[in-house]
Amino acid sequence: MNPVKDAHIKPLPTPDGDSEAYWQGLKRGQILLQHCLDCGHLQVYQESICRTCTSERLEHRAASGRGKIHSFSVVYRAPGPAFKNDTPYAVILVELEEGVRMISSMVECPVEDVAFDMPVELVCDPVAEDVVLPRFRPRR
């Protein structure tokens, strides 16, 4: 943690051995879920094992990219200077059709229109040369 250095730069994910394929998938426009071949559990948070049965037999399959808003919070006070110019923006907890949840933020939608259970769809947002973030917009 260094609270002073790079405070104006938005934090970007640094993929690791668990998550490399996930971040590569987003560059191709897909959210890759890990499907457990032994128990059928699905996970978006990438691990070397299945969180339900500890099996290592996991297979990546693309999610539909559709979901709905389980909860949300519109940020008016940014967590540091990097996000100051974006306020207000809606951080959302999306529940994908496949049943798993993920954190994201809303695009192409005024913050006052964001609502519980709102149907949303994936927007792949190239935020840096080699990084695509999964964001969501109202489903069309």
Add this chain to the structure above:
Amino acid sequence: MTTQTKPAARGIRGKTAIIGAGISEVGRVPGRSAMALAAQAALRAMADAGISRDEIDGVLSSVAFAAPFHRFSVAISEYLGIQPKFSNTLQVSGATAATMFNIAAAAIAGGLAETVLIVGGDSLLSGLTPDLALRSMTESRDQQYEMPFGIPVSNTFAMTAHRHMKEFGTTAEQFAQVAVIHREHARRTPNAQMTQPITVEDVLNSGWVATPYHKLDCSLISDGGGAFIVTSAERAKSLGIERPVYILGGGEFYTHEHIFLMPSLTTTGAVQSSAAAYAMAGYGPGDMDVAGVYDCFTGTVIMMLEDLGFCPKGEGGRFVEDGQITYGGAIPCNTHGGLLSFAHSGMPGSLFHFYEVVNQLRGLCGPRQVPDAALGLVHSLGAGFATNATTILGTEATL
């Protein structure tokens, strides 16, 4: 729930007692480092117990943002001139405070130490500035799956509270009422950071931080430290301590790390942590006379009232509205003013809840005293309800 039967022996029940409590100057305290605040609290706790440094053989601490020692407990021992034979620096975010009491009791009962100093201090306001403090806390979130989306420290708590509104019809006015009650409590507490009276309207008009929370729904950013001396029940007796406060039960529970993997946004690990503490103590929520409930945000208190068993699920808002968390109500909570109005110096923030509940059980709270308080609960939590820890305390009569 009514009083349950007391078993002969349950875990750490009654094996240790808090014999000294101290807090530093709190609020805005320029010119004192996090270490200095922790040390000031520690020396006051020792003076309160009437013991000297060489009688302390264990030291437990939280971490400090403004004094980022990896081994804060070791660093503060050195600072105080103590060489303990048992020490650890605990880090489960806001839940750390209660875990320190539970672990101190277990360490003493297990023979690792006889007299443990529990200590924490930080300088979030003067040592870091509010912006840096909030940023430091935000950086505890996941670097790949959460932080890139600009989630502030309030986010996990805001989204859980928001969902509580959706599922149970909890209102912004009920959240605001929590802030109003805490401010009212703080007005009777010496050195509280915020003592200007506020109304529900004031809270609702205080501007958004992150929906559904306004500025006055959020806890403070403060400087300050707290410290306690815990020892074996036998040693407390041989020292002739006048009003020892016994550790009757402790429990923890960890349901998730990431907010998107929280099993339910509206029911937390406080259910399990408090159930374990109640079972060990042999008392239920209905037996508690006073409580310290982690209040990083107003909605947090409402959710905890439910999960700690003080009211049924979904009725926390109404429970607050009905005056149940202040004097004359079912369970006076945070009679010092809590993190919302007394002070919130990060990890040590929940130590102030302990300081208040301990003093309530010793009958030392003057104009804030809950009459005949004999049993108290403190619940600490953190990281968007990822961490939960409960401690139940009681007077000699409750053993």
